[in-house]
Amino acid sequence: MNALRAEGTTLREALHAEWTKLRTVPSTGWLLLTLIALTVGAGALATAVVKCPASCGEDTTKLSLTGILLGQAAVAVLAVLVMSGEYSNGMIRVTLTAVPRRVTALAAKAIILTGVVLAAGAVSVLGSVLAGRFILPGNGFTKAHGFLALSLGDGPTLRAAAGSVLYLALIALLSLGLATALRDSGASIAVMLGLLYIVPVLSDLGTLDPVWEHRLQRYGPMPAGLAIQATRNLRKLPIGPWPGLGVLAAWAAAALLAGGLLLRLRDA
Amino acid sequence: MSTGTITPYRSGQEPGRDDFPHLLRAEWTKFRTVRGWLISLVAAALLTALAVVALAGVSNGSQNAGAHPAVAIGPGGEAVTDDFYFVHQPLAGNGSITVRVTSLHTELPLTTPAPHIAVPWAKAGIIIKASTRPGSAYAAVMATPAHGVRMQYDYTHDTAGLPGSVSAASPRWLRLTRSGDTITGYDSADGKHWAKIGTASLAGLPPTVQAGLLVTSPTLLVPNNTLSCRGGFCSAGTPAQTFARNSSDAPVATRATAAFDHVSLQGQQTGGAWRGGQIGFPTGVAFICGPGHSCPRTPAGSFKKSGGTFTLAGSGDIAPYVTVADPLGTVLKGSLVGLLTVIALGALFITAEYRRGLIRTTFAASPRRGRVLAAKAIVIGSVTFAAGLAGAAVALPIAERKLRSGGWASSVYPVWSLTSSRGLQIVVGTAGLLAVAAILALSAGAVLRRSAGAIAAVVVLLIVPLILGAVLPQGPADWVLRLTPAAAFGLQQGTPHYSQMTSVCQPINSCFPLAPWEGFGVLCVWAAAALGIAVFLLRRRDA
Numbered sequence: 039m040n041a042l043r044a045e046g047t048t049l050r051e052a053l054h055a056e057w058t059k060l061r062t063v064p065s066t067g068w069l070l071l072t073l074i075a076l077t078v079g080a081g082a083l084a085t086a087v088v089k090c091p092a093s094c095g096e097d098t099t100k101l102s103l104t105g106i107l108l109g110q111a112a113v114a115v116l117a118v119l120v121m122s123g124e125y126s127n128g129m130i131r132v133t134l135t136a137v138p139r140r141v142t143a144l145a146a147k148a149i150i151l152t153g154v155v156l157a158a159g160a161v162s163v164l165g166s167v168l169a170g171r172f173i174l175p176g177n178g179f180t181k182a183h184g185f186l187a188l189s190l191g192d193g194p195t196l197r198a199a200a201g202s203v204l205y206l207a208l209i210a211l212l213s214l215g216l217a218t219a220l221r222d223s224g225a226s227i228a229v230m231l232g233l234l235y236i237v238p239v240l241s242d243l244g245t246l247d248p249v250w251e252h253r254l255q256r257y258g259p260m261p262a263g264l265a266i267q268a269t270r271n272l273r274k275l276p277i278g279p280w281p282g283l284g285v286l287a288a289w290a291a292a293a294l295l296a297g298g299l300l301l302r303l304r305d306a
Numbered sequence: 307m308s309t310g311t312i313t314p315y316r317s318g319q320e321p322g323r324d325d326f327p328h329l330l331r332a333e334w335t336k337f338r339t340v341r342g343w344l345i346s347l348v349a350a351a352l353l354t355a356l357a358v359v360a361l362a363g364v365s366n367g368s369q370n371a372g373a374h375p376a377v378a379i380g381p382g383g384e385a386v387t388d389d390f391y392f393v394h395q396p397l398a399g400n401g402s403i404t405v406r407v408t409s410l411h412t413e414l415p416l417t418t419p420a421p422h423i424a425v426p427w428a429k430a431g432i433i434i435k436a437s438t439r440p441g442s443a444y445a446a447v448m449a450t451p452a453h454g455v456r457m458q459y460d461y462t463h464d465t466a467g468l469p470g471s472v473s474a475a476s477p478r479w480l481r482l483t484r485s486g487d488t489i490t491g492y493d494s495a496d497g498k499h500w501a502k503i504g505t506a507s508l509a510g511l512p513p514t515v516q517a518g519l520l521v522t523s524p525t526l527l528v529p530n531n532t533l534s535c536r537g538g539f540c541s542a543g544t545p546a547q548t549f550a551r552n553s554s555d556a557p558v559a560t561r562a563t564a565a566f567d568h569v570s571l572q573g574q575q576t577g578g579a580w581r582g583g584q585i586g587f588p589t590g591v592a593f594i595c596g597p598g599h600s601c602p603r604t605p606a607g608s609f610k611k612s613g614g615t616f617t618l619a620g621s622g623d624i625a626p627y628v629t630v631a632d633p634l635g636t637v638l639k640g641s642l643v644g645l646l647t648v649i650a651l652g653a654l655f656i657t658a659e660y661r662r663g664l665i666r667t668t669f670a671a672s673p674r675r676g677r678v679l680a681a682k683a684i685v686i687g688s689v690t691f692a693a694g695l696a697g698a699a700v701a702l703p704i705a706e707r708k709l710r711s712g713g714w715a716s717s718v719y720p721v722w723s724l725t726s727s728r729g730l731q732i733v734v735g736t737a738g739l740l741a742v743a744a745i746l747a748l749s750a751g752a753v754l755r756r757s758a759g760a761i762a763a764v765v766v767l768l769i770v771p772l773i774l775g776a777v778l779p780q781g782p783a784d785w786v787l788r789l790t791p792a793a794a795f796g797l798q799q800g801t802p803h804y805s806q807m808t809s810v811c812q813p814i815n816s817c818f819p820l821a822p823w824e825g826f827g828v829l830c831v832w833a834a835a836a837l838g839i840a841v842f843l844l845r846r847r848d849a
Contacts, residue, residue, distance in 0.1 A: 065756070084777075087778070088778070107774065107777070108766055224761060228647070231646065231765045239773060
């Protein structure tokens with residue numbers, strides 16, 4: 039007979055539970071497929087329409103990773119549903135009964151989500167880089183114009199590719215933290231997408247006070263995080279690649295901290 | 307023994323009516339009794355106004371072209387560019403001028419010899435102008451390198467004539483005739499068969515006007531580091547690529563040289579000798595040209611006459627003065643915050659029913675599902691339209707005032723009151739944008755049944771194209787902004803754009819490839835298609 043354990047569930051068991059929940063929900067598979075299809079599809083399309091004699095100033099690595107702009111929306115939805123999906127159907131009460139240590143429950147969700155997004159993100163990014171490698175030379179991005187085929191053996195390209203996978207994972211964590219704090223899936227996804235997509239539109243206006251423009255580009259989660267994709271003219275970036283990803287990591291950490299605190303303090 | 311058939315129970319109550327007004331009332335009751343939704347609706351209006359006003363507050367126009375010395379005021383009171391090399395004679399009363407253009411060459415006057423560069427809207431032709439004062443009324447026919455022969459008058463009007471470019475093998479004959487206030491333009495490929503291009507009516511044209519030849523070539527906006535020259539030919543990339551591209555694009559002055567012969571001026575001539583000179587901004591002086599960058603020096607023009615051949619060189623443009631920046635249009639992007647709120651509201655208006663199971667009650671009460679969705683669309687469309695109208699109507703005048711105090715000169719960046727046609731277009735357009743976006747989100751909600759997925763799908767369709775438009779090069783970006791519902795953001799354009807000049811038309815400057823109401827039509831088509839799919843699926847699927 040199993041004795042009841044007073045110390046509660048271990049993180050390992052919580053991880054197992056979260057993994058079971060995530061893989062048995064049909065929407066997970068669809069969203070990950072959407073992530074891969076949007077990222078690779080949009081990236082391939084973006085590389086297919088840019089021709090070199092017309093615009094040879096292109097950052098080809100960044101261009102082939104354009105799809106991340108769209109794919110991240112699927113990651114945000116997945117991450118929001120991992121938490122607020124449970125609030126909408128009452129599952130959260132079962133989860134917290136089984137794993138009474140709420141921070142453990144949140145950590146288990148965060149770890150499983152990160153693992154899944156890293157895996158699917160790696161597939162998406164590899165697909166995009168491969169698509170760029172095959173499509174770009176046909177559009178005039180050849181040695182004659184100073185372009186080598188995209189390769190992960192190239193330091194900056196490797197950094198951009200690996201960084202893009204990390205970017206997606208951080209987007210997932212930021213969304214998870216937000217959803218933990220806000221609970222409602224509609225509100226969470228709206229706030230998350232606003233943070234992602236509206237800040238860059240506003241920072242790009244060009245009529246703003248330059249100080250404000252610079253601030254939005256340095257500290258907005260998407261403009262800062264995507265600095266990791268740049269491989270050319272790094273000096274002209276408002277923020278460097280790794281510091282930019284660091285800004286996004288700070289956003290994610292802050293959201294998870296706020297979500298974790300609220301999860302501990304509030305009734306489910 | 308036989309058993310009688312059992313009569314099923316029937317309620318003695320009158321069957322309820324499911325006519326459309328009742329359906330509308332039911333949906334309206336659902337909307338107004340959810341407190342969170344009412345709060346969101348008010349928030350959408352407030353956020354729209356607040357975000358627009360806040361952006362206007364941090365908008366900085368102090369570097370801008372309010373004091374642009376090359377800005378002249380056109381006949382309609384609008385800011386215009388009127389810089390060109392003019393070889394002219396006075397023309398008293400009615401008359402006509404005819405000329406043959408045999409070559410038109412454009413170059414980059416940075417080095418000697420000057421390398422060639424393509425300037426699509428360089429101009430070489432004839433003009434009848436009220437006076438030599440910049441900004442005065444005119445009518446002209448001219449050959450251009452990439453847009454064929456054009457007849458243009460009073461800066462904003464443009465009609466196409468013969469297509470094709472000019473060469474010695476295929477010259478262009480041009481003619482302008484004046485009769486009272488009416489000027490008619492003609493063109494011909496051989497000087498014998500003439501075709502009328504159009505007529506211009508220039509009210510208040512003085513009895514004696516200046517008639518003659520013109521050559522001009524506008525400044526090109528070249529993205530940073532993309533100008534490359536090889537073997538006497540230069541090319542530049544399409545403006546593109548970086549966030550905040552305004553600061554990375556550099557204006558480059560160009561010069562056009564054209565040869566004319568068969569010059570004939572008929573009428574009661576009072577001058578006799580051809581005189582050449584620069585109209586508008588004097589050459590060789592640098593001036594501030596736009597946000598963050600200065601315009602290059604205008605290269606000197608010249609005039610040579612040998613025998614019957616006139617050779618002119620000139621720089622500048624005769625066109626509306628269009629600024630790179632559109633401060634009002636860009637601060638109106640603040641309405642995206644309100645837009646996001648109504649997208650969430652539209653999706654939740656149906657997904658919440660799925661989550662709570664209310665949808666089964668709704669369909670039991672009104673089994674005709676298409677009508678239920680129509681009622682929902684009308685209710686959510688109306689309330690979000692009202693919220694958008696209120697938000698934009700409050701925001702516009704305050705934002706205008708803040709822009710003036712932020713240094714955006716009203717001589718160059720026009721002020722639109724709520725009652726002006728463009729002001730009305732902005733306010734009603736913003737409200738319509740919110741309403742149709744909410745209906746699109748409602749349809750997405752009916753198809754996907756999940757709020758997170760529906761909201762994300764609509765945001766990706768409607769808002770992300772704005773970002774893609776800034777990341778992709780001009781050509782593909784234009785297609786993205788023609789085909790996606792984001793085309794509707796053209797309704798928020800604050801300064802008009804003209805097709806008869808090369809201006810950088812980018813979404814960050816509120817310039818969209820489609821005309822404002824056409825773009826709104828694209829959004830409506832998307833919403834109608836989504837609504838159709840939603841009705842189809844609602845009927846087919848179990849609730």
